[in-house]
Amino acid sequence: MKTKKVSPKTEIFPFQKKFLESARRYQDLLEHLPVGVYRTTPDGTIIEANQSLVLMLGYANSVELKNVNVKNLYVKREDRAEHLRKLDASETFFAEFELRCRDGKTIWGRDYPRAVFGPGGKIKYYDGILVDITQERQSEKRLASALKKLGRSNRDKKEMIRRLKSLSLTDDLTKLYNRRGFQVASRQYLELALRNKTKAFVLFLDVDNLKGTNDRLGHKAGDAALVKLAEILTKTFRKSDVIGRMGGDEFAVFPIGISPQGMNAALDRFKAQIEEYNATPGSPFRLSISAGVAGFDPESPYTMDELLLRADKLMYEQKRLKQQAGGRN
Template sequence: RVGEFSREDLPRVGTLYPLGFPSIFGDFLIRDPAYCAPNGAMGFVGASIPEGAVGYLMRGEKESLLAAAARVSQKAICVGNPLFALVFDCVSRALVLGEAFEEELRIVDDTLGGLPCLGFLSAGEIQPYGRAPLFRNKTVVVAVAGERGTEQCFLPVCDASSEVELAILHEISTLSFPGSYQEFFRGMVERAVRLFRVQRMAFLWRRDEELQLAASWGFSDPAEVQKEMESPKEHQRIFLLGEQEAPSVLFFEAPYPLRRREHRLYALFARKVEDVLRFARHLEEQKQRLRELEHLSLTDELTGVYNRRGFLVLAEHALLAAQREGKEAGVLFLDLDNLKWINDQFGHEEGDRAIREFSRIIQKVFRKSDIIARIGGDEFAVLLSGVKNADLERILRRLTQLVEEWNSKNQRSYRLSFSAGWAPFLPSQPRKIRELLSFADARMYDEKRRKKGGNSFTPS
């Protein structure tokens, strides 16, 4: 692309891509600076560095630019019977180099071995016609006319600075799930091609026990990828993601044999893809559970808390999450004392009122993240995550206090009281929810037998 930016280009560059993106090759896809300050800093109209961004602005050190000119000249001279060369420099490159621009011309001339050379300065970077001006900032292009050589040369990736590597890591870290798999796979391919300039890549996604070609660059069929995987070459990388027994596959083909530094960046990219897909599967499972809950009657009509079925479904998932995260948890079993006596003396309507009042008290004590359920006539269960014995004692004291406050404020012919039993859950010794319920129920009956008056409880 040679010439001034069009009016249509400027809003797109300034809005969508204010600063641009780094690549593994040590250059930056970044728009040209609108001006250069006296201290040599580059300024950009309508653009600012995002908070937390690393290395997005190419500093344009003269030594780096001169070295790049030598490398690109060496790459261009790999032809047979060279005839002449064309050299294109962007104006901003000449501005940044200043007096050293003459040195660049000398380096190019020496590298080309005195080949006849014609030079051009462009107002913009060299880019295919019709594209928005996202380009390698401070571009130098050397084109040599001649016969194609037999040896293929590659720009050394390890010339990339540590700043570039940090910027690439920042790009990888921002890879996230946009809400649909299609959008994620499209973005994943775009970043891989942009950051690593892969010649080909593919993601074989295991769904319903089969590998599907979910995303690709240069492949049209899963069988093509699997054929390459049978005997991988030194410039190809294969990552197995997900379950070891039935993994998905992320395949890369670089334009050159990979070195240790690139291996690490490719591996970090693959790990990030795996993390994002794991999060997406978690969202998918969560949505599926919500759909299942919509088809089930999971709440108790009298109190509005979960019923036994709802408790078992939700508590089982909560225990699995606690085990994954290494958190302690437990089930607290609560029994409203003397409900049968209240029903016999004052009728079932009054008994229902006592159950509702006790349920309201319970909901005031526990967190929204705790799972509260009425699992029987006078029986309640609460699943608590991240709670230890010391926390449980405080919770029970608070529950007892609220029950006593209710008794003092409501002049009824009966008093509310409760018995409690606790079943701890340890991630190192996981137990099923039904087993925990049974254990907590037995502890609650032990408490009833020990209790002679008031509420007393000692967790173990």
């Protein structure tokens, strides 16, 4: 008579179960994010790709996409080379470029990559997030075409051009430049600084705990805080300086032709303006600002995107130090 062999039962401990559940939730989150998430190698091999990226590029599944080398997705091969060059220099940044889908159609993507280093300091992976900005690019193209058609017209049409430009470049709430407007204006001055071999600075700011103001006093108060910050920035800096609301509670300033001493003086004026407002009796809210300043050296130049990213990192470092000291972010 044969005896039935019984396999030993594998026991899963509570901490292992909690870890597995956490891993499943994390994987589920990645798969359902509305943006593409990926991991690739320096030679272009796709190791990981979430479902949103698969659908964005028109592939049937992740296995099919992983059989494609990243280099073959770029419409312009030089975009890939420029990508890697920038990552070697700064580890993180963002860029916009065209990608080719499975059916041959092209899309515009905004990529937020990060270099992951392995032993010996060599880059092992590139992790990143890809956002489809095709509609945004198409809108800009239609706007440019409309402006070109109206460019040779009479005074009424010139007024229409002015309005179209202001709609596309100006933030409705603060009347400052929006992100696109700031980029357009600041890049021109940055190119001028490069040609003239002059140094420049970018200031990046964030309103601390704006969510708390919204929760306690309502969104109108939060909007009022953003408007008040815009007013203080306008008073602090000159009319010729480029000031923009980059989105949400983030602002940026590119002072034109300012020296290091002048930049320090401007920051002192800005701090004094914030303190003066907070000391005003009856103010419905207090303003707390975190800021970072990145310098531009024509001998070792950076793009405006790279300067903003560096200033943004310094700003978050200041915010982190505030948190450690007992402040709120």
